[in-house]
Amino acid sequence: MSSSSLDSGPEPLKKLRPGRTNATKQKLFEASMELIGERGAAGVTVDEIAAAAGVSKGTVYYNFGSKSDLIAQLLRHGVDILLARLLSVKNASDDPLSAMDEMIGQAMDFMAEYPSFARLWVSENWRIPSEWQDTFAELRERLLAVIRTAIDAVAEVYSVDPGVSRGSLETAIFGACFVVGLDRQTYNPERTREQSIAAIMASMRGYVVK
Template sequence: MARSGTRERLFGAAIELIAESGLAATTVDQIAERAGVAKGTVYYNFGSKAALFSALLEYGVERLATALREAASGRAPLDALDAVVAAELAFIGEHESFARLLIAETWRSGGDWQRTARLIRERAIGVLADVLRDAVAAGDLRSDLDTATAASAVFGMVLTVALDWRALQPGRPLADVQATLMDLLRGRLTR
């Protein structure tokens, strides 16, 4: 199996286990067993559990940011906002364990939570900030909108609502969840 395929399996196993039990309780042995590889494979690919976790966060955040960028690409600003909200919802729906991990580990005491928060802001929330700045420049949103704070608020709102949807309302259609979020956003951000 190619190294990238092995890394994908290790990432998947680590995300599931850490979301289930937390980082401290998850062992390299468990990650290797869940991924169906030898323990040495984890060390060969990452060096340590801490390095695996760091790479896992970067990998997941970059995948999310890529999904958001692709959703916004080539669209008018308000259409891009709709598309980015839909993309974040869809990403969390598909990668629920990663979203739970992101929330749990970002705010867990100890560790490098500020680095993780910065990573999320720079890569994922930054996409939203760009979309909001474009919408302000186009005259679609209030000219006095603090786009950096608004981007964080939108990202956090979508993340929280997506987790609520997946955990408590899994039968509810994605389109309904997105429509409610967009009604809230349009009512508060537009002129």
């Protein structure tokens, strides 16, 4: 999105300082995720998001331009949070399988903290057409790149099954993090974090040749 679309609004306003902008974006992210989790993206208005976040409607339009742009930027914000958590465990262990285990644990923690983000992702990501299709494609590739790097690290240390497509494997892990994490929050809260991680890691451990 161009800077001009982000800076446009119903009236000229003084540009927010970066620190305040980030704080405002986090407020909007949390408020919108809660509302979207209740009614879906289409059922939520900018007025409701602004009120729930404790900011003015003008502030929303000033920073994001439109509801569609707001959702796109909040998707980016959520992925930025998730990526920061995944990358925080990069090289955290000499064993790349253990590092992958920790990375999936971070994903499960994110899904537990922001289940409505996972619902929005799952409901809209595969909808064709979607007004956020280009945004999803970009963000999906950013997440897949982190998983791809982790799988490559495993392949450098372990003997792996050459018959398994790495592209399919990274997609399986990517999808499983969202679906298993969301399923746990929605239908099976009795399942532990460790059980969810172990289920997803079964794909990785099956990739390694004993």
